[in-house]
Amino acid sequence: MAFEIPRRLLLEVVTPQKLLVSEEVDEVVAPGSEGFFGVLPGHLPFITTLKIGELIYRKGREERHLAVSWGYAEVRPDKVIILADIAERAEEIDAQRAEAARRRAEERLSRWSRGDETIDFARSQGALQRALTRLSVASKGR
Ligand code: ATP
Numbered sequence: 001m002a003f004e005i006p007r008r009l010l011l012e013v014v015t016p017q018k019l020l021v022s023e024e025v026d027e028v029v030a031p032g033s034e035g036f037f038g039v040l041p042g043h044l045p046f047i048t049t050l051k052i053g054e055l056i057y058r059k060g061r062e063e064r065h066l067a068v069s070w071g072y073a074e075v076r077p078d079k080v081i082i083l084a085d086i087a088e089r090a091e092e093i094d095a096q097r098a099e100a101a102r103r104r105a106e107e108r109l110s111r112w113s114r115g116d117e118t119i120d121f122a123r124s125q126g127a128l129q130r131a132l133t134r135l136s137v138a139s140k141g142r
Contacts, residue, residue: 005042006078011057013066013082020066020087027058028080030073045076050084052129054137065090067137069130086130093138102131 011028013021028039031053050073055066071084105128112119 007041008078009039009041010079011082012079013055013068013084013087015084015087020089021057021082023057023059025057025059029056030080030082031055031068032073039075039080042077043075045074047072047074049073050082052126053133055082055087065137065140067093067130067133069133088134088137090137090140093134095135095138098131098134098138101127102135105131 008024008026009028011021011023011025012019026041029036030039031051033049033051036053037048050068050071052069053067055068057064057066067086067088068082068084069086071082073083074081105124108119108124109121109128112121112124
């Protein structure tokens with residue numbers, strides 16, 4: 001039996017709070033923990049964990065950007081399911097809040113590098129990554 005390549009992908013982005021995206025799309029690029037990966041219709045199935053980063057999906061010529069944080073992705077030939085702790089669209093992001101979070105995280109990391117042992121390095125780095133991702137997604141506008 002010939003294997004038919006599906007024409008589109010159903011993208012579902014789910015957080016513990018809500019179903020953020022459920023759309024037919026042409027392409028998805030997501031921040032896997034081993035690096036970004038791209039999915040086109042017909043991709044071989046796999047499962048991977050995600051890190052903090054930008055998820056991009058394309059519908060025709062239109063690209064949309066989301067900030068996602070931790071979770072996992074399940075890829076099938078006709079479907080991509082993203083289960084993330086946090087996922088935000090550009091228009092939901094408060095850029096001033098993200099900018100303040102970036103400054104706080106950078107200040108903590110600088111104190112850590114000067115030997116301040118009260119600073120939790122991994123936590124500060126996570127906060128910085130989230131803030132930078134939000135700023136980048138917010139700057140894309142949508
Ligand atoms: P902050 O220090 O500003 O709280 P954070 O990175 O510690 O940032 P998170 O723990 O990642 O915040 O998120 C907590 C909740 O706040 C989530 O629901 C997240 O969507 C929301 N949130 C955090 N930062 C922003 C932002 N800049 N704009 C909109 N929502 C945000």
